[in-house]
Amino acid sequence: MSEAQFLEEIRQNQSIIYKLVGLYANDAEEKKDLYQEILLQAWKSWSAFRNDSKFSTWLYRICLNTILTQKRKPSKIDFTDSLEQHSPLVQNKATLDEDVFRLRLAIRQLAETDRAIISMNLDGYDNNEIAETMGISSNNVAVKLHRIKQQLSNLLKQ
Numbered sequence: 001m002s003e004a005q006f007l008e009e010i011r012q013n014q015s016i017i018y019k020l021v022g023l024y025a026n027d028a029e030e031k032k033d034l035y036q037e038i039l040l041q042a043w044k045s046w047s048a049f050r051n052d053s054k055f056s057t058w059l060y061r062i063c064l065n066t067i068l069t070q071k072r073k074p075s076k077i078d079f080t081d082s083l084e085q086h087s088p089l090v091q092n093k094a095t096l097d098e099d100v101f102r103l104r105l106a107i108r109q110l111a112e113t114d115r116a117i118i119s120m121n122l123d124g125y126d127n128n129e130i131a132e133t134m135g136i137s138s139n140n141v142a143v144k145l146h147r148i149k150q151q152l153s154n155l156l157k158q
Contacts, residue, residue, distance in 0.1 A: 006046050009055045010039070016056060016123070020063045023108060023115050024071060034067055041066045053132065057125070061133045064116050071112065106155040110148065117141065118148045 010017075017038050025031040042062045049058055107115055113134065120130045127141040134141070 006043065009059075010042065013056050013059050016059055017063055019123075020060075020067060020116075020119060023104075023119060024067045024112070034070060037070060038063050038066045053129070057129050057133055060116075060120060060125075064133070068112055102156060103152070106152050109155055110151065114144065114148050114151070117144055118152070121145055 017035060021031045021034045021038070025034050042059060045062060049055070107118060110118065117130055117134060120133065125133075127138045127145070130141045131138040136144075
């Protein structure tokens with residue numbers, strides 16, 4: 001597999017990276033760092049990609065593993081940004097619907113694994129694909145999705 005193929009796949013699926021980084025990063029600098037780390041990890045793992053799953057599913061797994069690993073590392077800087085503060089991404093999109101913004105804030109309040117599961121679900125991945133990426137059973141995904149949706153509903157009512 002060539003470098004050109006890798007770059008083309010990344011270009012076609014970069015929205016996955018942007019979305020997940022946006023759900024987990026607290027500020028623009030952290031977003032840049034996570035994005036670069038994901039690209040590095042994806043490139044390192046590219047030779048091991050066997051086309052057993054879709055590239056987007058594989059990339060989701062790389063993103064989540066990288067993000068969760070980075071989030072667990074002790075940080076020299078303590079980020080204190082509030083979820084109520086608008087991210088630069090949101091400020092630059094005046095046409096962003098208020099409901100979408102509120103949903104994004106609610107999703108950011110979920111546990112890390114729940115964010116990943118609902119994110120994949122909203123992106124159209126079926127329970128089997130989510131289960132494969134997350135390393136849990138399809139039935140467990142269904143149960144978790146039901147609970148996550150209830151939790152989001154409660155958060156959005158507040």
